Amino acid sequence: xxxxxxxxxxxxxxxxxxxxxxxxxxxxxxxxxxxxxxxxxxxxxxxxxxxxxxxxxxxxxxxxxxxxxxxxxxxxxxxxxxxxxxxxxxxxxxxxxxxxxxxxxxxxxxxxxxxxxxxxxxxxxxxxxxxxx
Amino acid sequence: xxxxxxxxxxxxxxxxxxxxxxxxxxxxxxxxxxxxxxxxxxxxxxxxxxxxxxxxxxxxxxxxxxxxxxxxxxxxxxxxxxxxxxxxxxxxxxxxxxxxxxxxxxxxxxxxxxxxxxxxxxxxxxxxxxxxxxxxxxxxxxxxxxxxxxxxxxxxxxxxxxxxxxxxxxxxxxxxxxxxxxxxxxxxxxxxxxxxxxxxxxxxxxxxxxxxxxxxxxxxxxxxxxxxxxxxxxxxxxxxxxxxxxxxxxxxxxxxxxxxxxxxxxxxxxxxxxxxxxxxxxxxxxxxxxxxxxxxxxxxxxxxxxxxxxxxxxxxxxxxxxxxxxxxxxxxxxxxxxxxxxxxxxxxxxxxxxxxxxxxxxxxxxxxxxxxxxxxxxxxxxxxxxxxxxxxxxxxxxxxxxxxxxxxxxxxxxxxx
Numbered sequence: 001x002x003x004x005x006x007x008x009x010x011x012x013x014x015x016x017x018x019x020x021x022x023x024x025x026x027x028x029x030x031x032x033x034x035x036x037x038x039x040x041x042x043x044x045x046x047x048x049x050x051x052x053x054x055x056x057x058x059x060x061x062x063x064x065x066x067x068x069x070x071x072x073x074x075x076x077x078x079x080x081x082x083x084x085x086x087x088x089x090x091x092x093x094x095x096x097x098x099x100x101x102x103x104x105x106x107x108x109x110x111x112x113x114x115x116x117x118x119x120x121x122x123x124x125x126x127x128x129x130x131x132x133x
Numbered sequence: 134x135x136x137x138x139x140x141x142x143x144x145x146x147x148x149x150x151x152x153x154x155x156x157x158x159x160x161x162x163x164x165x166x167x168x169x170x171x172x173x174x175x176x177x178x179x180x181x182x183x184x185x186x187x188x189x190x191x192x193x194x195x196x197x198x199x200x201x202x203x204x205x206x207x208x209x210x211x212x213x214x215x216x217x218x219x220x221x222x223x224x225x226x227x228x229x230x231x232x233x234x235x236x237x238x239x240x241x242x243x244x245x246x247x248x249x250x251x252x253x254x255x256x257x258x259x260x261x262x263x264x265x266x267x268x269x270x271x272x273x274x275x276x277x278x279x280x281x282x283x284x285x286x287x288x289x290x291x292x293x294x295x296x297x298x299x300x301x302x303x304x305x306x307x308x309x310x311x312x313x314x315x316x317x318x319x320x321x322x323x324x325x326x327x328x329x330x331x332x333x334x335x336x337x338x339x340x341x342x343x344x345x346x347x348x349x350x351x352x353x354x355x356x357x358x359x360x361x362x363x364x365x366x367x368x369x370x371x372x373x374x375x376x377x378x379x380x381x382x383x384x385x386x387x388x389x390x391x392x393x394x395x396x397x398x399x400x401x402x403x404x405x406x407x408x409x410x411x412x413x414x415x416x417x418x419x420x421x422x423x424x425x426x427x428x429x430x431x432x433x434x435x436x437x438x439x440x441x442x443x444x445x446x447x448x449x450x451x452x453x454x455x456x457x458x459x460x461x462x463x464x465x466x467x468x469x470x471x472x473x474x475x476x477x478x479x480x481x482x483x484x485x486x487x488x489x490x491x492x493x494x495x496x497x498x499x500x501x502x503x504x505x506x507x508x509x510x511x512x513x514x515x516x517x518x519x520x521x522x523x524x525x526x527x528x529x530x531x532x533x534x535x536x537x538x539x540x541x542x543x544x545x546x547x548x549x550x
Binding site: 028030031033034037098099102127 | 359362496497498499501
């Protein structure tokens with residue numbers, strides 16, 4: 001009986017551990033905010049003179065935009081949105097950008113999830129629409 | 134010899150008089166501030182479990198924004214667009230229902246009346262409210278959102294504002310005493326003006342509670358996510374207003390009274406509330422039920438300390454802190470109506486001025502904490518590398534505060550009146 005209970009406990013522990021480790025990464029909106037502001041916004045501001053904000057779009061539009069992964073249809077910059085959060089891009093601006101330097105070793109998928117979490121957190125129709133103060 | 138009917142009527146009259154006695158005991162007699170403090174912590178715990186925190190100033194500032202926007206001062210105060218609806222903003226909504234809860238409690242206890250203050254008191258209400266608006270802007274919140282909530286959220290910002298509030302209460306009281314000796318104009322008191330339908334007040338109070346309950350229920354079942362999320366705030370605000378009125382919880386009294394009369398009951402009630410809330414909240418943070426940074430302003434330490442001192446002076450002149458002013462508004466204190474109006478307006482104006490220089494504009498640092506020109510978001514467990522020191526600091530400050538209040542109650546060494 002004791003052996004069965006012990007096995008059950010071990011199985012349950014292993015199961016729970018596996019289940020939690022297998023959970024998808026949720027995205028840290030705070031890290032997303034830093035990257036968005038210090039990389040995306042600052043670049044947009046310096047190249048086009050226009051600031052960008054999560055409050056520019058509603059949640060559904062942000063999700064569609066990031067899923068479509070079309071950054072520039074005119075072909076002036078890299079066509080992929082994901083490219084701008086990739087390690088490759090971070091490495092290319094590491095000397096000029098502190099956020100890129102700080103998060104250089106963050107996996108691409110995690111940083112993409114962070115940015116997604118931030119834009120959804122501050123979208124126009126969210127509970128916390130971000131505004132330029 | 135009594136008939137069956139006689140026995141029945143005697144039983145019924147006993148039952149009714151028992152009900153009446155219970156009603157008087159619960160809804161008319163004042164509650165102990167210790168009971169109020171414990172119930173206040175319970176309401177805060179419900180908010181925290183729902184991922185929310187208690188704050189007042191943000192809602193008041195929104196009301197002030199609307200006043201300034203309506204006056205056409207929006208562009209001058211750097212407002213890009215019309216403020217959010219006061220009915221949807223979380224803090225504003227809770228403030229409204231807090232006033233309703235206090236109003237219902239005042240009606241049910243037959244204590245609602247238009248309390249008219251001497252003329253000079255309205256000037257002090259306006260001045261105190263203005264100071265509170267400036268102080269709350271700098272501290273990132275009032276006695277609730279700048280001191281009490283950050284302290285519960287294990288942030289030294291709360292304790293920095295606490296130090297400022299003690300200093301401000303002392304300075305404010307000295308200034309107020311000076312005015313009492315040197316200004317005689319407008320000091321003639323007026324009797325309270327009883328509101329009409331006095332006999333119906335308890336019933337009206339009950340009806341207000343029922344109406345707010347129906348309102349919250351309709352929002353809970355709303356397909357609109359935003360409204361459904363706000364329902365808990367409607368009920369929490371109502372409960373908070375009711376509890377604060379019944380127990381007359383007031384942060385201003387907690388900071389002012391030891392210097393004024395040496396009475397420390399309200400101070401000890403606030404100490405008890407924090408002693409319960411801090412460990413309780415720490416469990417919620419450790420279980421990741423709520424993000425502690427939500428209730429921590431980026432004002433440690435300059436903004437918190439300086440804002441606390443200015444707010445402390447203001448609350449002494451106004452005769453109430455933010456929460457104390459709101460429940461007194463619900464009780465019919467006209468001086469506090471003026472204080473709240475000026476608190477809201479000056480908070481909006483001063484925020485606009487600071488927005489111009491981007492003093493309070495929070496930016497996220499690479500360490501993922503917000504930073505402003507008057508301080509940083511600091512969470513003690515992360516700052517000190519664990520909970521042990523965070524508990525020690527909080528409980529150490531509370532113990533020192535209690536010992537000082539107790540000593541002062543026994544010796545009156547620190548009274549300045």
